[in-house]
Amino acid sequence: MVAYIEKTIKLVDCQIDFVEKQILTKQNTISCPYKPKNSKLKWTGGVVDFVELFYSVQAIGYINDGKITLKELFDIVCEVFDIEIKDFSRTFSDVKNRGNCTKFLKELSEALRKKLGKSGEKWLEI
Numbered sequence: 860m861v862a863y864i865e866k867t868i869k870l871v872d873c874q875i876d877f878v879e880k881q882i883l884t885k886q887n888t889i890s891c892p893y894k895p896k897n898s899k900l901k902w903t904g905g906v907v908d909f910v911e912l913f914y915s916v917q918a919i920g921y922i923n924d925g926k927i928t929l930k931e932l933f934d935i936v937c938e939v940f941d942i943e944i945k946d947f948s949r950t951f952s953d954v955k956n957r958g959n960c961t962k963f964l965k966e967l968s969e970a971l972r973k974k975l976g977k978s979g980e981k982w983l984e985i
């Protein structure tokens with residue numbers, strides 16, 4: 860009987876912890892369920908390309924139904940991809956000022972088209 864009571868107490872404690880985390884998440888402007896401490900994901904491309912990509916993602920509104928600020932988005936993705944960008948809006952001006960402002964997106968599109976064109980290869984691993 861004591862064992863059941865102890866298990867019940869542990870269950871209630873876990874539920875309290877869960878509710879507290881939910882409340883804190885709603886209070887914070889930035890909440891990321893994936894908080895990597897030793898993430899194996901590292902952005903190895905250029906900073907300007909990174910900014911171009913995530914400005915595009917934010918612009919299309921596919922994250923949180925478009926209800927995420929650029930600051931919130933960059934705080935999260937910079938942490939996930941282990942990259943430090945001191946001023947993403949200044950870097951975005953670099954994107955705008957280069958000759959081809961969607962250079963990286965075009966490179967992504969071309970790389971995917973090449974990948975799709977390779978028939979018979981098992982490049983898609985699930």
